[in-house]
Amino acid sequence: MFRSFTYSALILRVRPSGESNREVWFLTAEEGILRATVFGGPKSKLRSHAAPFHQGTLWMYRDPVKNSQKVIDFDVRSWRPxxxxxxxxxxxxxxxxxxxxxxxxxxxxxxxxxxxxxxxxxxxxxxxxxxxxxxxxxxxxxxxxxxxxxxxxxxxxxxxxxxxxxxxxxxxxxxxxxxxxxxxxxxxxxxxxxxxxxxxxxxxxxxxxxxxxxxxxxxxxxxxxxxxxxxxxxxxxxxxxxxxxxxxxxxxxxxx
Ligand SMILES: [Zn+2]
The missing domain is CATH 1.20.1440.120 (Recombination protein O, C-terminal domain)
Structure with a gap:
């Protein structure tokens, strides 16, 4: 069963994963370094938000059975263009x-x-x-x-x-x-x-x-x-x- 968590987070690294997904490494105030998957094609809004050095509030699902973590939303406060x-x-x-x-x-x-x-x-x-x-x-x-x-x-x-x-x-x-x-x-x-x-x-x-x-x-x-x-x-x-x-x-x- 999925459980959802909220973090204050900074994106440190983004890598492609599979055909259209991305692996994202976060520094969070609550649990330190976290790694999670962003699902979605090139036009997805979440994907454009999940870029290096963006900082804000992260919502994540965690499946403890599969030990997998999925980003469900990322509200960017600091874009740093x-x-x-x-x-x-x-x-x-x-x-x-x-x-x-x-x-x-x-x-x-x-x-x-x-x-x-x-x-x-x-x-x-x-x-x-x-x-x-x-x-x-x-x-x-x-x-x-x-x-x-x-x-x-x-x-x-x-x-x-x-x-x-x-x-x-x-x-x-x-x-x-x-x-x-x-x-x-x-x-x-x-x-x-x-x-x-x-x-x-x-x-x-x-x-x-x-x-x-x-x-x-x-x-x-x-x-x-x-x-x-x-x-x-x-x-x-x-x-x-x-x-x-x-x-x-x-x-x-x-x-x-
Ligand atoms: Zn000395």
């Missing part, structure tokens, strides 16, 4: 969606995860190209915190010393920790800074920016610029933290 106007916006939105799927919707903090995704996608809807990169870094940084992977950009994770704002911190991939210059030398040897990719420098510009954007409303990121070196370091840090947690880098994150 601007995402499809620029390649960088839709590419960043895809990176956001794939990160959420790869980490199973945020490990239980579903309502918080949905709020963060909602604010990030709204900010992306009108962002220019340089701001798209900052929005991605912002999302990954705040997503890492939501997963419990908080990193202090002012103190060494090993000796707890306060690192002056004009100094470089080192991110150790092996330890997934930000270390002061003395501790990185102890754990990775004096040549650590020379390269090999085991440690990444996080300079004053990245540290300042990451501290400033923690919990910031992402619609304000247009004003929070940073130079290319600091941008690259911040991106390497946030993707390094999440790659360590997920066990792999996602292709949608891009290089860096």
């Amino acid at each position: 601007g995402l499809r106007e620029r390649y960088e916006r839709v590419a960043t939105a895809s990176a956001v969606a794939e990160t959420i799927l790869a980490s199973h919707g945020g490990g239980g903090n579903w309502s918080e995860a949905l709020t963060l995704a909602h604010r990030v996608l709204d900010a992306l809807n009108g962002a220019d190209e340089p701001c798209c990169v900052r929005i991605l870094i912002y999302f990954l940084w705040n997503w890492a915190m939501l997963l419990g992977l908080r990193h202090d950009v002012n103190h060494c994770a090993s000796c707890a010393c306060e690192v002056p704002g004009d100094k470089v911190l080192w991110f150790s991939k092996r330890e997934s920790a930000l270390l002061c210059p003395s501790c990185v030398e102890v754990s990775h040897g004096p040549a650590a800074e020379a390269g090999g990719g085991a440690v990444l420098p996080i300079g004053p510009g990245s540290r300042r920016w990451l501290a400033a954007v923690e919990d910031l409303d992402p619609s304000l990121l247009a004003r929070y610029t940073l130079d290319n070196l600091s941008l690259g370091q911040a991106k390497a840090l946030v993707t390094g933290i999440l790659a360590g947690s997920l066990g792999r880098r996602l292709g949608t994150w891009g290089l860096g």
